[in-house]
Amino acid sequence: MIINYEIRDENVYKIVDTGNTIETYFLGGAITTETIRINAETVADVTYQFDTEAGAYIEQSRVERVEPLPPAPRSPDERMAQLEDESAMLALELVDTQIRLEQAEKEQAALLLELVSRGVI
Numbered sequence: 001m002i003i004n005y006e007i008r009d010e011n012v013y014k015i016v017d018t019g020n021t022i023e024t025y026f027l028g029g030a031i032t033t034e035t036i037r038i039n040a041e042t043v044a045d046v047t048y049q050f051d052t053e054a055g056a057y058i059e060q061s062r063v064e065r066v067e068p069l070p071p072a073p074r075s076p077d078e079r080m081a082q083l084e085d086e087s088a089m090l091a092l093e094l095v096d097t098q099i100r101l102e103q104a105e106k107e108q109a110a111l112l113l114e115l116v117s118r119g120v121i
Contacts, residue, residue, distance in 0.1 A: 005052040012050045032057065043067045 002017040005027075012027040033047045044064045048057035074082070115121045 003055070005050070005055050007050065007052060012052075031060075037069075038064065040069050041066055 001019070004015045004017075006013045006015055007030045010030050012030050014025040014027055016023045016025070027050070030050050031047065033045055036044050036046055038044055042064055044062050046059055047061045049060045050056070051058045112121075
């Protein structure tokens, strides 16, 4: 069995010659970047390039940057309390919107009545 690697159109292919058949497998891009967390505040973007002679990806560069961990997920009780607060706020907004709608409807009805009484329509 003979194994070779080939880069075509910026993609890596593994070519396996078993003696009876030749099989080609797609491995990925010739250059790839992976983000690795270093600690709670820092990550590193590591760029690898495929080496056809070694048959492996070789690290080419590593750039560290600040990216804090997202806040820890809340407990179910905390999340429930937050959702209840949001629900209450939405209910208040709904009532306020309904009151404004009713007021606008009353004003439009009054305006129509005024136009009819003056013979405009």
